[in-house]
Amino acid sequence: MEKAKSIKEIARLAGVSTATVSRVINQNGRFSKETEERVLRVIRQNDYTPNMSAKGLRTSRTRVIGVVVPDITNPHFANVVLHLEMEFTRRGYSCLICNTNESSSLEKKHIRSLTAQNVSGIVLISSTRNYTELDSLPVVYVDRPSRSEKERGEGVMIESDNTQGGYLATRELLGAGCRHILILKCLGNDSNQLARYRGFQRAIGEAGVEEEEALRINLDAVSIDGARKAVADLLDGGVAFDGIMSTTDTMAAGAVIALREHGLSVPRDVLVTGFDDCQLAEACGPGLTSVHQDVAEMSRLATELLFQMMRGERPERSHYRLPVTLTVRKSTRR
Amino acid sequence: MEKAKSIKEIARLAGVSTATVSRVINQNGRFSKETEERVLRVIRQNDYTPNMSAKGLRTSRTRVIGVVVPDITNPHFANVVLHLEMEFTRRGYSCLICNTNESSSLEKKHIRSLTAQNVSGIVLISSTRNYTELDSLPVVYVDRPSRSEKERGEGVMIESDNTQGGYLATRELLGAGCRHILILKCLGNDSNQLARYRGFQRAIGEAGVEEEEALRINLDAVSIDGARKAVADLLDGGVAFDGIMSTTDTMAAGAVIALREHGLSVPRDVLVTGFDDCQLAEACGPGLTSVHQDVAEMSRLATELLFQMMRGERPERSHYRLPVTLTVRKSTRR
DNA sequence: ATGAAAGCGCTAACAC
């Protein structure tokens, strides 16, 4: 790769000034049809691409968007990132990815680094904090805890209707006759978990079913094996239940394995629901009924709102809650 | 966020020149202990972070590394990206992610965009082509087709020993008594698939087992459902087999589902192996025996080699093949 | 409709 051509070179070859080339590239008007054609031809012939560092330095905007995500290995987040990246690419923007591993100090470091790089905007997935230092940078929060309007600052937020998801899943179990439902969730600063749990409580409340202390598992982290062990312990302890409502597919998968290892059949003996409707749900046991989030729409909306803000417009609303659906598979149909 | 401070500001506040501040920041020597302390204090007090666009413009290096990947939704790739990003972050570099969706034109566009952005280096995962235009930019190819030394240009390549993986998986099946093994693979420009298949052929050849035309499924794309349908068709057609060697976990999962739907038990009636050892393998059916790639080591090595090249050093070798292991689960143990 | 020129924030060559 010989040294990249500069705008100066293009200007020289096209017999115009660098200003004109810049105007043509950015379609800022004030050039004639012929000049445009000539410049574009030279650009094409020389395979010229503007230097983004220079552009970024000059304009403080880089056509790069930062995406901060807890863990890209989580299929749901991977899916969101994939869709975001496609939306960005369609619009000529790049995607800088930052895994936080749920560490808020790492998250802070990433945010710092992103602003230092003059990113055009940030999508912050499932963050704990508000960043007032980001108040002049376009930010869309996805999956983040609801806060009061005051506290939220300028950012816009998008989430799935997690409470409704928990509600739908639980209703599915109740409708199939379950009366002793194990709730399998994860602690930590993830407010989604809580919302899903609230949906569960609402559903059983409406059905006149009592919540049972013994039928609540709180894991420290989301993992197949952690869930498997926890459910196995419960079964070993002789605790009885006829349904499991898990707040993630991963933990549901662990539960299904534990059940199988204890000679219990899904869905004959125990019914199970998951959340996220990822590949795991399709492959797990007899097929896992799972709450489906509309990731494509979520990403599309996030991108649209972000670009609105980047253009200096203010989105109509500052909080969007997307509907979810239940993908019914065999784990809840005897 | 008020306008970010510049190096000039810091220099003024510290009572030194910008050059000195720059030297301190980059630890380029030629400053006194006291000056250093003073400058660092001012930097800390003012929460100063250097503008990366300016740095990038000046040095043509941005502390950003591009990662080109077919599809981040594939658990194996997501895992690689996660590890790469962690390695980069540890070294103070950021990670620009580009999904190609297996489209070579999109890949080309991304490469162009990455060079325009002055990335410091590129990790190219599972690409089809060689890019001679990248010859002066540090590039590490991961999972890419082997080429002759001539054709490969300057890039360094890393891959898992896919042939050995296919061999190990097949040996596992043979060792358990399988004699009619269905090979489930995917067409397309992915040379790994071919390598894994070659491992299969070697194993059955050594065991004196004939390869059967009827026991070969070539899917157009990797998906649970595609595999499920293909295997179901075979079973409906009355084709008999006692083992399945799949070149990915995803397809293996589909196969397991098809078997279950036809009343066949894994591992009693049919044994199954997958490849990649991802979550799916843990959760699928009775647990899927799967070939495990050392993703952490692969990412570590890729990063190390890339940084060597970025420092202008030439790695010892231009081709690394990493050993794989077999994670044995119940799908191959009756 | 076009050009000249300033300057974004930083680094590095050179001078002292």
Added chain:
DNA sequence: GTGTTAGCGCTTTCAT
């Protein structure tokens, strides 16, 4: 050990 300064490639104001 420290300062001065040119210039990376681009956009944009101002002049024409």
